[in-house]
Amino acid sequence: MTTALADLTDTLDLADLLSEEERMVQQTVRDFVHKEVSPYLPDWYADGHLPADLAPRLGALGLLGMHLEGYGCAGMSATAYGLACLELEAADSGLRSMVSVQGSLAMVAIHRYGSPEQRQHYLPGMAAGETIGCFGLTEPDAGSDPGSMTTRAERRGGDWVLDGRKMWITNGGVAGVAVVWARTGDGVAGFLVPRGTPGFSTADIPRKQSMRASTTSELILDGCRLPDTARLPLARGLSAPLSCLNEARYGILWGAMGAARTCFTAALDYARTRQQFGRPIGGFQLTQDKLVRMHVELEKGLLLAHHLGRVKDARGLRPEQVSFGKLNNTRAALAIAREARTILGASGITLDYPVMRHMANLESVLTYEGTPEIHTLVLGHRLTGVPAYR
CATH class of the missing domain: 1.10.540.10 (Acyl-CoA dehydrogenase/oxidase, N-terminal domain)
Incomplete structure (x- = not known):
């Protein structure tokens, strides 16, 4: 910019x-x-x-x-x-x-x-970036409802044996260590699975049309035997991985505004220089209306991110505050990307401009680490006191 x-x-x-x-x-x-x-x-x-x-x-x-x-x-x-x-x-x-x-x-x-x-x-x-990590929580049939995970860890002697699948795992194919969450007889536990462990493999997910500049993989655990020293000793229950997710969601509510900013500035620059009917298209009222609406949503999202950052630094964020930010800013960012594409017209669909790439990525950002529906229900629970997840 x-x-x-x-x-x-x-x-x-x-x-x-x-x-x-x-x-x-x-x-x-x-x-x-x-x-x-x-x-x-x-x-x-x-x-x-x-x-x-x-x-x-x-x-x-x-x-x-x-x-x-x-x-x-x-x-x-x-x-x-x-x-x-x-x-x-x-x-x-x-x-x-x-x-x-x-x-x-x-x-x-x-x-x-x-x-x-x-x-x-x-x-x-x-x-230092010498070892890449990934986080294996989501499964093919357990996305928004991680409590229904089927990956299991059974105690055999002094070891643990893990069996199951994890899906849509960022960094999975390049990770030197995977943090894998599995159901045990005492609830959900976390395990550190180094690459090369027998019974552990990964398969990258092909033919993606979003998040292409990112490795997304399936983690396959087939009789994967680990010593007890691989278990995260302080992680007890599903609250442990969910607390990590809230840390990542906080980064998303900032990051989405970065993608939105790039889309907005690309559209603004294009509108100021693209000539049609003898004048820059930014000189037409309908284009200015689009630009202003995008700009207002971008500034509001950034202001929300700044506020939540200060609250997190001062006393930490409650889960519903993170949900508020992730829900608002990902929806706003995707709307800005789509509007920006209309200003660029056909040029907006090529990789010569960043807008379509960001738009495709934001379709994933909108739904990963908590879909809009889940974050809506988190806030609905906060407002009404009645959980409506099931």
Whole structure:
């Protein structure tokens, strides 16, 4: 985003809400993305991959597990982490997803629920981007209802044997360690499954039309035997993986606004330069109406993200607050992307412009880590006191 467009799109002066450290974090990530990521993303998206050397470069910037303390993690604020997600997803949702699955799912699970030995063994390498992690919760028949998971872990002697399938797992095919959640006789437990463990394999999901610059995989556990030291000792019940999901959803509510910002600025730049009927199309009332509606929703979403970041830094977020942000900002971002595409016309469907790529990605972002329906029911429960999930 050019300085001129940045000035034009910050009507509410949201940049004034940031500390110097937060501005530095945002500018550092923006510069990295602008120089080393965005020029290549259309090809990465078309080819369906992210380069293997990207994770160590992100680790060198301190972006992997950046909001965690110790073990080589940067220990930054929730707001700074949100700003990083904003800039990463301004490039592509797949890039932000790789970072947030690494830092807010896999690393948070180990940091929060792992033993001291597990933390020391895995977290420094994950923070450096030397080891990629994934988070195996969703199953082919257990998405919005993870409590119905069928993956099981049975105790056999001093070991555990895992059997089951996990589906739609970001980073699965490139992960050096998988955090896998399974049902035991005492409830849901978490296990650390290193790549190469007998009985554990992955299969990348082909023919995706969304999140192409991201590895999405199935995890296959077939008599996968693990020692008890692979179990996350502090994780007890389904609340453990759900708490990790709330960490990742927080990054999404920031990241979605990054994708929306890119779509909006692409449409604004196009409207200011595209000539039709002897004038820029931005000079027509109907186009200005589209631009203003997109701009208002973008600024509102960013303001909500800033507020939730400050609340999280001050005292933490309740689940319904995270649901509020994820529900509003993903819906707004997708609407902005769709409206931006109409301004670009036929040009908007090519990879020469970022809008269709972001639109396709946001279709996934809208529904993963909690569909709009689930977040609606979370808020409905909050308002009425009556759970309506079943």
